[in-house]
Structures are given as C-alpha cells and as structure tokens.
Amino acid sequence: MIIDHPLLGPRDAAEFVYLGDACLIDRPDPGDENAARLFHDYLHIRDNPAGEHRELWFHEHGDRSWLVVTRNTLTHEIVRVELARDVALARGRDR
Amino acid sequence: MSGPFRLDGGAIERGRTLAFRFDGRRLTGRPGDTLASALLANGVRLVARSFKYHRPRGVFSAGSEEPNALVELRSGAYREPNTRATVAELFDGLEATSQNYLGSLRHDLLAVNDLLAPFLSAGFYYKTFMWPRSFWERVYEPAIRASAGLGRLSGEADPDSYDKGFLHCDLLIVGAGPAGLAAALEAGRSGARVILADEDFLMGGRLNAESHEVNGRPGAAWAADAVRELASVHSVRLMPRTTVIGAYDHGVYGALERRTDHLAAARGKPRQILWRLYTRRAILCAGASERPIAFGGNDRPGIMLAGAVRAYANRFAVGTGRRVGVFTNNDDGWRTAGDLSAKGVPIAAVIDVRDGEPAAAVADARIRMNSRVVTTWGRHGLRGITLATGERIALDCLAVAGGWNPNVHLTCHHGGRPVWRDAIASFVPGDRLPGGMSVAGAADGCLTTAGALADGHRAAVAALGELGLAAAAGEPPVASDEATGAASFWHVRESRGRAWLDLQNDVTVKDVELAHREGFRSVELLKRYTTLGMATDQGRTANVLALAIMAGLTGRTIQETGTTAFRPPYTPVPIAAFAGRSRGKDFRPTRLTPSHDWAEGQGAVFVDAGMWLRAQWFPRSGETHWRQSVDREVTDTRGSVGICDVTTLGKIDIQGRDAAEFLNRIYANGFAKLAVGKVRYGLMLREDGIAYDDGTTARLAEHHFVMTTTTANAVLVFRNMEFARQCLWPGLDVHLISVTEQWAQYAVAGPNSRRLLEKIVDPEHDISNEAFPFMACAEISVCGGTPARLFRISFSGELAYELAVAARYGEALMEVLLAAGEEFDAVAYGTEALGVMRIEKGHAAGNELNGQTTARMLGMQRMVSKRKDCIGNVLSERPEMNRDDGMELMGFKPLGSGDELTAGAHLLALDAPADTVNDEGWISSVAYSPTLETSIGLGFVRQGHARIGETLRAWDALQGSDVRVEIVSPHFHDPDGELLRA
C-alpha cells in the first residue's frame, strides 16, 4: 500500500503503524455524567464499515505525523490523507 | 548437434556443449537450452511420476505452466524440489533427479495406486480411514503422507543468499512478447521510466517459438533487435528472468528476479531478488497459455501441447518425436504440422475435430477431419493412438492444440473476475482491474502476433497519455498472421478410459462427474473436493477444461460457472526469497549498549531484551554455575556498590509550556506539581484502565522533563504520547523526542554508591544526602567537565543513583566507575541480579505488567488520581476490575526448607482438586534471594493482602513441582524504604 502523505508525498505503508478508526480522536469528556458509557463506546464499539473508512496511521519511520487516511475497506483505494492534528483541531479538540 | 533429436536453427548456441546429469545419466545440451529441451534433445521422455496414481509423465509444455516435468534440481543442501524442467536454464554441471516414486522412475512401486484407481476416486478419503479411531495418526496418515508430496527438501539450511530491492517507474510492462516489446518501444522512446520484466531468460515470448515475421523479418530476430534498442535507452530497465508475481495495492507489484539460478554457483551473490516495484501505470502483456483436449489416455509421455512442440522445434531446435501426430480443434494444429515439416520432422497424422477441408496440405500425413482421438497406448511413453473410428496410428509424440487461455492472473489479484469471450472460447480480463493496470496482447484475448503488436503499442500510447507524457508517435510493428479459429471442444466423449484434466494431481473427467453427482458443483467446491488446479501449476492447463465440463453437466454456461480465484504468486516463489537477508543473525538488527564491548571483554553472558543484547551476569573465574555469579553480584551490590548498564530503558525528552499538564494526563498519578530538580515514579494506564508501563520522570526545568519507560515499551509509549499530543490535545505546547540512544545510563546502587560517585562527580556539585536527597535530579558534570545527568532513584531498593552521560562516553564511564569503585570492591551486575533485587524489593516488572494487570492488582489503586483527567482512569472504574475478590500482587515463600518456587506455578488451596475452578492465582516471578537465603516469588492471588500468612500449594505439574507456600508481603527487602533515603 502507498499512503500519499500530505507533506512528503507517496510513501510505502510499511513505514506506518496503524491504529484504527479515526473516531479515536473524539475522546469523550471524562467529566460527562455518562462518561463510563461514552468511554466504553469510544474505545470498543466500531462502525467497521465496508466502504470508506477514516482511520489513523502513524508515520513511525517518517515524520512522526499521525494521519487520518480515508480508505475504502473493500478496494483499499485511498481517497484522502490529512494530518490528524488538523483534523483534531477542526473537530474542536484543543487543550 | 548434440542429442539424437536436435534440429537445425533455433536460438541455441552451437559452439558450446554443456554437460549435465539426469538421474545419474551423463547428457549434454547447449547454451540456450532449458533442462526440458536438453532432455528432449537426448530422447529422454519419461521424466516424472504423477501425484496420486504415480503414472509416467513426460514434458508437456515449454514454459512455466508445466504440470508434469518436475525434478529435483542440484544436490545436497542446494537441492530444489519440484523444479519445472521447462524453465530451468541449462548450465554446465547441472544435476537433476526425478522425484515422487518408490523404487525407480521406470519401476515405481507406488504405481500400484493406478491399479486401485477405481477405489481412489475424488474425495474417497473422506469416506473411510475412520476405524479404528486411533489408526489415523498411526497407520493411515503416515502411509498417505509418505506416498503424497512430490520432491524432497534437503533438510539442510538453504545455503544461498537472497536479497530484496525497491524500484520505481512510470510504467511497468509485464511480459516481453510481441505486445510487451511493442509497448516498451513506444514508452521507451517517449522518455518514460519503464521497467520491462519477463520470466524467460530470452525476451521475445512467442516470437521465439513461432515462425511468424514482424516488419518483414523473422519474429525472433525482430525481437532481438527490439531488446537491443531498449537496452540502449537510459530510462528503460530490462529485467529478464524476472517474474512479476503479484499485483498489490496502489500500483505496487512484487517481482522475483533469478540472478544465479542459471549459473553453476552463485559466488557470494544473492541467488534471487524479491523486488517491490512501485509503478504509476502497468501494462500486462503476459501472453496466453495453451490448453489441451481431454481424451482417453491423454497423459502419456510424448503427448504435449502443440505450441510447446513448435517452441521446441523453432526456438530450441529439438524435434519432440520421430513420428509426430497432431490433435487439434483449431488451425494451430496445422501450423504445428507445417513448422515441423519445415524442420524435417515427419508428421504421422493430423486429427482435427472440426468438419471441413484440411487447413493445409501435410506431406505423408494421414489427415482426419471431424475425427477424435479416443485412446492411446505406450507404457512409459506414447507409442500410438486410436481414433473413434477404431483406426490405430503409431506415433511417439502427439501435439495437442486445444486453444489458448489468456494469462489473466494478475488482473484478478484485486478480486476481479475474468469474463468469457465466445469468439476465442476463453476467459479474458474483466473490467475490475487493479488500479493503474491495463492489458494488451494475448493476455487480453488478442491471439495473433499482428494483433498483439498493435495492441501493445496502443496500450503504451494510452498509458503515456494517462501519465501526462507525450507518446513518441512511432508506428506499431506489423505482422500478418490470422486468427486460428479456436473451437469450443473440450472433451472426447467417446473415450471410455480415464481422460486427464489435471495431469499433476490426477484429476480426470470422471472425477468432475463424481463431484457433480455428489453436489460439489460450485467451482470452488469442485476444486476443493477433487484437488483440481491445486497442484504446482495451479491448474493452468486444466481449469478451463474442467469448468467447461462442469458447465456441460449442470447445463449452465461457462460464464455462469465462473472460475476459481487467481491468487499470488503467479508462479511459485521460494520462501527464502520472501525473507531476503532476514535470517540467522540478520533476522533482526541487534542493539548494543554503550558498555557492550567492555562487558564482552569481561566475559559477560548476554541475554536478549527485545532487540537489545544486555549483560545477564559477569562470571568470574571459579564460578561454575550462573547462580554463583548472580548471588555474588547481588550480595556485593547490597553490601557495597554495584553498577548496571540501564541504557536500554526508553528515554523521552519532553519540553514545552504545557509539558507538565501533558504528563499529568499521560500518567495515572499526578505530575503537575512535580518540583524542578525532582523525579517521580509514574504509572501509565491504557485507556482501558490496564497498567501498561511505568518508569520515572524527572523535571529538569520548568518546561523540560525527561521520562524513562521500560525497555520493552519505549517505542509504544512514544507513539501513544504522540497520539495524545497530535490528536487528543493538539492545542498543548509540548514536544517529544527520543533520547534513548543519546544517553548512556548506569545504575550505581548500594550503600557505597554515594561515596563512589563523589569521586567522579565534579566538586562543584553537592550530592550529599541533604543537598541531593532521594528522588532528586540534576544536570551536573563528571570527570572534569563532561556533562552528565544524575538521578537519585532506586530499582534495587538500596541507596542508589542513575548516572547518564552522552553515549560516546558510555564505555569510558563504565571503566571509570569500576576503577574509582575499586576501593569499595564495586561490581558490575547484569540483568539477572537486577531481577533478583527487584523481586526482593517487590517491584513489578514485565512478568507482572503483562497487559492484564490493573493498578489495583498491583496495590497502586490509590495512585490513580480521581481528581484529574488522565488516560485510563474512567474505564479503570469498571466493576469487574474492582472486585473485592480480585487478584493482588503478593510475595511468596516456600514453607519447606530447600523448596524452590517456580514461575508459572498456579496457586491452589491445600486440599482442593487441581482443576480450573480451584485456580486461585499464579506465581509470576521467582528468584533465589541471597539476601534472605531462600527462594522467593512474586505472584497474584485472590484477595492476597487479606490472606497474608495463609498457606497454599504452588502447583507446577508441568515441571513436576508442587510446593507449599506462604503468602507474604511482596516487599521482602527493606519494606519501609529506609535504605533508599540513607
């Protein structure tokens, strides 16, 4: 597989380490009254789509960026690659 | 000439002779020969035995689709089983041995299976061998295994070396036949980066095997010119002897290049290279493979594919028989007769299943239109055939032309399925191709040379356009052959005897009929039930025939019947090639600590810790057992001072305005208020609440920390912290960089550790207990100005420090510490003594922190802060992780004097039966404590702290041990920590 890194261009996926669904960016608020359930779902429950999947890859043998890769799980076609930090900021994560 | 069947012409070198042996027989061939062509040139027809019935087998094809002529190539550790003689390039001194028989190749005792064939039909073994039950492993299976299999491994380590490599190109062209060469010429002239790969050692494909002309010249000569032109183009890389084995995601192809298989010896160079080809576009020009026709007795040596017969005559200058017959369903048969006649090989007969006029006149041959071969005869080789009319014709070679199957394999590697094209009665690539791939020539069903040349050129122009490159606008090469009019004729129904489909696995038409009868009608079930197409050739000559027959039985079309999935590799690849250099000591890199060479000089015993090699203990003269060394290292450290290289611990430099806040969220315990110049123990949880790493973190400055992790988790912790930094809290100002390699770090432990350090720490740094108390840290200098970091932390439980200097000084520091420590009898200690001391102290390590352990189990639940947000604290509250009867880390001592604990023993109540229900815990780590002079252990037991003083069995039936143990505090040594603060 080839991941077209937004800063570095196409790189072999073997340079990366895979984590999973990009929903792992959306860590719940531990202060929420439903925190136990929210954290359970956050950590364990997956859409596991057959089709486009937004997922986290870490460029371990590269620039150490976490990326959000949008990849089709049926064809492996990659339609978008973003810096996870940009995605996280756009989703409202900050401090 | 060499050998009685050698003809004139061809692409072999006449000037040189190559000597080789087959089954011990000395034979000769020519450069340019394959083993198969050389054997045929010498008149050797019986070369192998089939898999199941052990029927005699001869050369069937002239390429990688060969099902029959498999041999063991070379000898000793170099022996290579199941090698296709049809692609093995002849070299001087080649040794080959036939395989898969008991006795001799001519007189194979296992041929008795052939007599039993009526009882050994497809899947017979599913219906028997069940009684008595114990006989399967002891009687039936060993017998089946012995007769199954094909060639033998040598049993010795593969002595060759292998390499891998990475190539990048704009355009990969797979196959250098007419289509591939036409494509490469066009692409090469345009300046694109092109790789042209072909499995053969001679590029040109069928142009070398046929008698067609290209641009008015003999096809083989035109091909040679094309290759010469391409070789002169800088941006074109020609890769003969290179098989593209698989299409992977995003334009990545795997390719196996055979570098030394055609040489007598590799002379230190890699035998083969597994290339990863990164391509922007690829054109598959893999050609087509001929298929036979099923008829009675169609498996005898001497019955061959017609295209192979032409290849042997035209390219290898070998006549495959003295009286050759042709059985055909299309004009290829006539072309075969013509080519052989032109070479002076007598044609005995041409049998065409089609009605009508003969396509050509063939001198002295019996011509039979609308006719069928129903059976054949000849024990070790073909002697004649019988037609449906009863006519018998004596001949020693039958060329069978059943039409061509495009080599669509790579088009299917991403799940695409080929589609049926009636016009050529074959499957052609479907429309779901791997991204960036196009197909040209015979692989795309374009079965004439003229068509393939034009198609290859067209495909290159199209690919260049997609790449945004200007085509060279050259003219496509021209040839003038015409389609052969393939017929949908698969099987001679008039045949009463067995008609083979899969020649290697002995699958016959009757087996397909049986599978149909029993309900195994899906092609995948057919394959799995009969083993059709599961032989080393993957059914390249068999599958389509079988599908057509199954389609006939079920009344479905061939398209509806479908094909089984084509999977990589295109042709078999040695396991060693996939491994490349990564074997033996080079399997994985070795990481060495700064004191490694010094320790080696001391005669240290080393142990693997992940990729690291660490000194395990340092034997001294007179010590005959490792325990003596380890006990001494422990005793001397606790008695005075010991030094241990702890560089392998992960070290992460953490800086930023928000570094403290960041650490406060990473660790379960609080870090926000850690003072500058102080160190704190930290426990890390996973988000699921399980403890996964621990270590210490020192605050060097307001915005500067340095963390240590366990050796095993250094990479993982770093990755997880980067995740937290980039994805969870991207607004925090915090920066990470590994400094594991930067610092050589030594534990200096024992009551004299301070006195030792005072000798080398530069005098401006006060390290007295008052100025530098337990859990202090500082950036200092040692030995007259060398920058260093000093941490007062202890894993051993003694007064102890860790001292770090730049790695370049690491080896020297070890020497200086021991030299300066001489007056204290300072010792170096290894990981074993380290382990003993941590068990004596009750520290959890890898055996306890195995990813299944909660802070509560470790007795650290109070460390998990409830007042802050940190990774893992929410889910650590889950009820089943906080049961009152949960496991707790405890210490264990044997009750019997001299009893030894064993790690991995399970804990049972004294009177409880040994079963899963009564399992109360386990011993995780053990050591002999020279300090306590007894065996001790750490482990987990239910409600441990409430049961101190209770006696249990430490049950280790696996090692024959069952000792009574007392539950004690895990802190065996200095439980109040007074020594640490001394």
Next chain:
Amino acid sequence: MPDWKLSARAPLDGHERNIGTVAVAEVTDLALVSAAVPRGGDEAFAAALAGGFGATRPVTGDSTLGNRHAARVLGMQPDQVFILFAPPDPDRPAGTVAAALASAAYVTDQSDSWVILRMTGAGVRTALERICPLDLDDRVFPLHRVARTAMEHLSVIVLRDGADSFLLMSPRSSARSFRHAVELSLEHVSE
C-alpha cells in the same frame, strides 16, 4: 585523587571502507541537535534560525544550508528541525543551538543518538535499491532532500548532499547492524 577522564568513542570508531565504486565513511565531526518550534512560534523561530545560523527554515522533507557553523537544517517534522553543524564545543552542542535560537525553540542534543555514514561514488543508488524503499531518482529526490524511512528493520534518515553522495543516519545502538546492511548491499551489487 586520580584524575578520572572520560574518553569518547564513535559508534563505529570512525569506520571507513571502499567497496566497488562507493566509499563508505562514518561522519564523526558533526553535531546534531533537534529544535522544536513552540506552538504559535513559527515566525520567531524563522527569525531565530536566520539570526543564529543564517539559514531559512526548510519544509518537512527538505534541508537548507546556513552560513554559521557550517550548519545544515533538516526539516524532520511539521514542528521540528534537526540542525547538523560543526560544533564549537562537541560536549555542549545543544548549548550552542540554545544560545543561537534563544527561547524560539526547544532544543535537544541528538549527536549521540545517531551513527552517520556518508556514501559517495557512482553506483551508490544501485546499492541503495536493495535496502531503501524511497525513490532516489534525481527528479524525485534531488540535492538537499531529506527523509526518514526504514531499511532492513532500522529507522534511517537519508539526506542527499551530492549527485552521488548521501548521508545516512541510523540509531546508534544498532550501528553495526546498519553498517552491515549498507555494506552488504554494496557487496551484492559490486562486480
């Protein structure tokens, strides 16, 4: 009291070797310091880099040359550069960088974290084909380009500093495995 002194040792003891047309030499006279850019501090960092080293800030994957301390700045991560330079005090390279950049960056000494090999000579790319997954073609990986990748299970930073010259940096502890990987590649492709 004896005068304890620490002597330095390079990861490969200054190893040098010629194989075929390629020279392999360990680089031991350069310091390597990382500089991380504080959140929101990009402008200050660029200014400090210009002032301290006379270099512009490279984008990730590129490197720039400065006019002080023979410095080369390598764009390693979106918020981190490495500075490779001839250190006035080899024991305190981080201090040199910290002084030059003041508070505009968080600096960490990396000089002892890496072994540095320079490979020079015609045929160097042919050897690297056997271990390096990067496309080192002139058009894709021109002079000054830098990238971190993996070779033979090792992390490696590749920097092109000449037509046929590359600097390769790999973790110090596995320096011998790395040298073996590089030299075996050269042996495999040499005639």
Next chain:
Amino acid sequence: MRYSVLQILKEGLTGNRGWKPVWREPDPKRHYDTVIVGGGGHGMAAAYYLATVHGLTDIAVLEKGWIGCGNVGRNTTIIRSNYLLPGNEPFYELSMKLWEGLEQDINYNAMVSQRGLINLFHTDPQRDAAVRRGNAMLLAGAGAVLLDRDALRRKCPFLDFDNERFPIKGGLWQPRGGTVRHDAVVWGYARGADQRGVDVIQNCEVTGFDIRDGVCRGVETTRGAIGADKVAVCVAGSSGQVMGLAGLRLPIESHVLQACVTEGLKPAIPGVITFGAGHFYVSQSDKGGLVFGGDIDGYNTYAQRGNLPTVEDVCEGGMALMPMIGRARVLRMWGGVVDMSMDGSPFIDRTPVEGLFFSGGWCYGGFKAVPAGGYCLAHLMATGAPHRVAEAMRLDRFVTGAVIDEKGMGAQANLH
C-alpha cells in the same frame, strides 16, 4: 448413505455411479423454528448440534455463497486447546474433545490429525508465561509438556539452533494439538445436519432482519422472506455488516489474515510449530504442502487479500526459525477476513434484540473452535442459558470490565 470401506469397494466396482449428493439443495420454506445465518463451520456445527443434541430439526442454514466459502475454507487448519485464561481454556478444551470424536460422530473423515503443536519460547519471561499457560492447560485437562532445548532438538532437528538471532530456549508442546482437513469439517457437518432434516440453502444472502417491537421474527433474503422464532448469526468476517442490518454495532473490526501454502513436499515437518520471536507458524498438510502464516495485515479491510510486507515478515520468521524451508516454494497465498474483537476473544451471546443470537469475534482462531462454538451456540439457543464453558463470552464484557485478553494488548483490535 453411510460411508465405509465396503461402500467404496462397491462403488469402485460399479463405476462410482451410485454416490448420492452429500446434501440436498432444497428451496427455502417460508418459516423455520430456527434460522442460522452463515453456512460456515460455526453455523453448520450449530445446526448439527441443535439437531443431534437438542432434537431440533426445523432449521435452515442460509449461506450467501457456497457452503464453507468463508474462513472455514481459508484457514490454516490448526486445532489446539492451549489457552491461558479461565474464560477461554475450558471452552477450547471442550472443542478439542469434540474434535476427537468428530469423525465417527458425523461419519465423515475430516482427517483430524493430532500430531502435536509446539509453541517455542526464546526468553526467560516467555518461558515463565509458557509454564503458567501449560499449568492452566493441565488444570483444564488439556495436557501439556514443557520441552527444553535438548528435547526440542531431538524432535525438530531442523530448527536453527546454531545461528539464531533469538535463541530457542524450549517449547510448550500440546501433544493433542494438530490439524484438520478444514473443508471436510463443514462438508461433514452439513451432511450430518442434512440427513437429520436441516435445510442447507446456498446462494441465499440475508439482506435484512424482520424486527418488530424489539423481537426478531425472521430474515429478508435474496430468495425471499423467511420467518423464524430464533435467528443466529455466524458470519465471522462480516459480523459488523450483517449485525448492522439489525441495527447493532459491535466491538469488532474486520481484518485480513493471510496464509500461504507451498508446493507439495515429502514429509518434513512434524505437527505444528509456532515461532516465539516473530510471526510464523507452520504445519504440513497430508498432500505435502507447508501451510503457514503469521500475523494479520493490521488494517481494517473486507478484501480477501493482503499485501507483501506481511508475507515477507512471515517468511522472515520462517527462515529465522527453520532455514531448511528456504527452497520450498510458496505456491499460493490468500487472505481471509476475520472478526478482530477488542480483547481477542469471541462472543457467543444473545443480543439486545430478542430471538437474535450472535456468534462471532473469533479473531484468527475460529477454526479450532468450530465444534465447541457450534455446540455452545446450540446450547444457548435451545436451553436459553449459556453453556458453562462459554459463560464469559459475552457481548457486554467491555461494559463490566470482565475482558478475556489472552495477549494483554488491550482494546486495540489489530494487536490481538
């Protein structure tokens, strides 16, 4: 028709014309007591045990493709009961016991071959863990033997004992472990179930569930609606997709596990051997091919194929462990889509939808579990209570924290 030597002789002498279809090809009825979605090993075994143990025969097994086309047809055929945790080990030991009587039970030779299975260890901590595991196996009656380096050298002289990067310290041997002819398992169960009246329906894809008021009353299929009192889903690899049709989300990700087989070779490797310092395990099939694999590719996928780096990693392990296999050629590599659960252990449970049952999350270990998986699912469906050995395999265990994490990797599916 009962299979026997005599039957083979009789048929052989009469041209093998009398063999009957191994299972019928019925059209689906409009309603069954029980519908099982998925004609793989687990689904077929559940139907078989519902029929034989619980006497329930109004059952349909619905298969989207041909039976056995999923993971039971593309695994590496290994059986073992060498688990560590009490939530797992008794279950897998039940499975082993069922394997041991399977062929006589179903009158079908699935070639259950207990030639032994060895897990190698290379460090002292690995040895400690192996001892703990071996004792857990002994407690569960599974049997285990600890082999030291010398004993191992005698059994497997071809392992690399001389030039090893990670020295072999020994192995944990389960003599009862081994291999089974995988396709035959599903064929045998199908035949047994069919003979007892179960309808095995191929080419019948479930496209939806008929759920009213929180109760499952049947399924929609490509061959029409089929009513049912109870529905079980056994579609590992596609669990997320099929259960998604019922509106349920799972603690499961779909991943691809690749495997390879070499050309046929004369016997070279006894039993099953697993490398402890890399990703590689191997056995040799009765046909002579070395069947081997390693780790999953590691990214979510539903494509039944993987990529080169994983295959290279596996072969590196193989060459590091037993360099004599270097010249054996890989004939074919393939991939199977597996349900990777969040703790690496499976589920056999009810669901929040009444009447809808679920068996899945088998990770890469579903094949060995086929008999017990079917047995325990049948028990749960027939009696309403989980079988004793499957009590821990609940869907809600991540809520309670009662996880069954053999490898201790935590809630990251691709690490198990």
